[in-house]
Amino acid sequence: MKRRDFVGLSGLAAGALFIPTIPGFAGNLVDPARLLEPGVDVAIKKRLADAGLNAAKAAGATYADVRIGRYLNQGVFTREKQVQNIASTESYGVGIRVIANGTWGFAATNSVTEAGIAKAAQLAVQIAKANSKVQKEQVKLAPLKGHGEVAWKAPIQQNAFEVPIKDKVDLLLSVNAKALDLGASFVNSVLFQVNEQKYFASTDGSYIDQDIHRIYPTFGVTAIDRASGKFRTRQSLSSPMGLGYEYLSPKAADKIAGPAGSDVVGYKNSYDMLEDVASATKQVKQKLTAKSVTPGKYDLVLDPHHLGLTIHESVGHPLELDRVLGYEANYAGTSFATLEWKAKNIPYGSKIVNIVADKLQPGSLGAVGYDDEGVKTKQWDLIKEGTLVDYQKIRDQAHMVGQNESDGCCYSQSWQDVQFQRMPNVSLQPGKAKLSVDEMVKNVDKGIYIAGNGSFSIDQQRYNFQFGGQVFYAIEKGQITGMLEDVAYQANTQEFWNSCAAVCDASDYRLFGAFNDGKGQPSQSSAVSHGSATTRFNGVNVINTARKI
């Protein structure tokens, strides 16, 4: 770190002793300059991995994989005119997963030496053998041919860790200044950056070196009316992305206007944080006096930055095969979309609902070359013309649905957590016919346009959900007529997707991101994107959330 990183900053408070609780944001606090140091050479990693694989086999494992991971994180946290914290962390270690006596075993160590890894491998085998005594189902892996020595790098243009901290602080403080200038009562802004340097080796003969980047700028603007005691907040409309710092260099071509009269702008592959905070400040003040919604049935026009979370909860999660099979029954829950339900060919959605899973889309949070058990990634259909056609699977699940190939959905948040099935990108395909947001709104008689994600909740089998948003606009006779407040919609997953009446065309398509999706016990975090274009759903139940205390 150089002094210039901090020169010129006023009113800063870097270095508070705690890091805000961010799942996956673990590791030792280090000097930011350390995040630019290269990791261990790939030849050394291969030798270390081989030590683990050999030790596992010698101890009786029939399969083993070794993940040597260096996980780098940086967070810059500000409020109003001051920096609250700047934290740079590094976590480095090895996780070893084995099958012995047909049972999984896992151990991890931060002792990244041949002896340390061999010891962890032996412990993993010991745990597998202990658990095999009460094991009822033998692990069966889908066949996989080793890839040899390969590498994959996220196609970023500018490594965010190479950008001086001063530039990041300047950006966030200028965002805060803009909000305060325009009349916000409070504002906080944050920039998260992640780099996963992962090396995977398995007894199948794969040696895979990968470099993955994520970035997430975000803010919250609060307006308070002291006289009435009312306060409202508007969060940013950014998305976390699998991109470098180039995401923060806004391009006009990446801006997509919401419907006329809404004052909403959506962002594609680059984000204009200053523009968004100006809109947010204007909107949050409007929210203080917006009309409280009359409950009832409305046609909803959902912006992609809102719809992404609805897709995540009502399509992404119910189609995770581990949930379908009951492995998450004690925590995240199971799924209505059981194998028996699928066999009945009940429409999941209307005929225009086409939803794909993928681990390839450039700039997405889920994009990698290979998953955390060495499977080459791909794209596949989940819902085709409204019908459920497939789930999300990993190697030890494929045989349970009569298939012999993993979908490449295996992920672990760190070297010290065991990898398991996690959601890939799950995206609604844009409409094939030309349709703009304005054209969509023009046909709505009584509706609400919703942008941004707010409160979200769904049951443990993914039937009943309730979603809020950041901004809500009344649509009357084809026109946006003003802002609404206290809006949440409740629906049943199948009824909701069957009420899908129109999807805008590809020119409106963009990615939403879930940066910290939690699942598993102990809970692990993963990041995933959801693409869509603005979409219309007819006759959805809207409730009024205003209360008096």
Added chain:
Amino acid sequence: MAILSQTEAQDILKKVLSFSTADECEATLNGSISGNVRSARNTISTAGTADNVSLGVQSRFGKRSGVATCNEFDEASLRRCVQRAEEIAKLAPESPEYVPFLGPQKYLASPVAFAQRTADITPDYRAQQIGASMALCEARKLSSAAFFNDSAGFVAKRNSKGLEAYQRLTNLDFTITVRTADGLGSGYAIANYTDLAKFDAARLTRVAADKAASSVKAKALEPGKYTVILEPAAAVDLLSNMMRSMDARNADEGRSFLSKKGGGNRKGDKLFDERVTIYSDPTNAEVPDLTFAGDGRPQQKTTWIDKGVVKNLYTSQFWAQKAGIPDLPPPGGWIMEGGSQSTADLIKGTAKGILVTRLWYIRAVDPQTLLYTGLTRDGTFYIENGQIKFPVKNFRFNESPVIMLNNLEAVGKPVRLGGNLVPPLKIRDFTFTSLSDAV
């Protein structure tokens, strides 16, 4: 080396402070050994262990502050960690919210928060407990999914102003969800202890299994306002969310349910039924906790809500000084006073109502009113004339704990959950807004 004694830990911290050249230096050691096993479909799915000690060093030059951490403890590593914290501090800007480190503090006598029996749990023991639990379910043709997680740890703190703190803790969590083979019934049980001696996997498994078996063929009731009995597992999250919202700064800044119209906060206002008293006490024998906060402030017995009146708000040191208010750190856990009635007693005294085993996917809807939404799960039953009559389909609720604690009908005997003491609550006019088909 995870569980260091007080002497071992303070010796390391003394050495760390001896390397400091800063105006102020504070060092914290955290260590834990934890283990877990997870099952589903009556078979083990994953298991793991973790063993780690980490050192955090905060160095200050004037109002400039830097933090570094490490998990290696040879002299060279400790020295490097201190140097790194000092380098970061020298380059950092001055903090407008700077508060000097605390000097020597008097802490409450350490409660018995560490149980050797919990610290001695082995992978074999975990496998046996889960195995026996699975066998009970298999015998009844039920499917279980469970998670057993235990940990033993310590925290030690020392600074250049003379502050010194040390405490050990153990913790054990067990949750189990049991489902019928046809997927039409589901039951749940949860337990949280310091001492393994209190743990009874068979009893908890039977509770979850009985609920699963008796929750099939659930009837649909119309959503609306109902009298409910929230078991402790159903009450704990809503109450915890409310307790986490009692920050003085947010209230004073006007963005809290405790903010007052025109400015200021609602400390001293009666916001709840007079039977609502919530306090924290790290020396409570049922829920022993750390007697010091992360920044070294003492955790005292503190009343937050007294007979329905907001008595205290927690605060940062900076805000306490700026606002001139009592310097109270946020509590580790909380205790809600209750009566002697069990959940079963509350059911007996209910003419018509709904028993709720647990709530799920609770999310804030409106921070202004602390309105939350979520769903019932794993055992929801209709009560009539003091008896459980039949299982009912799960509901979505939209409710505020503030409104809920004004609509209080009865408070039962508190039980430990998540480091808190939580009573079962009987509430009138609890708002269910829709039905869910989920089992």
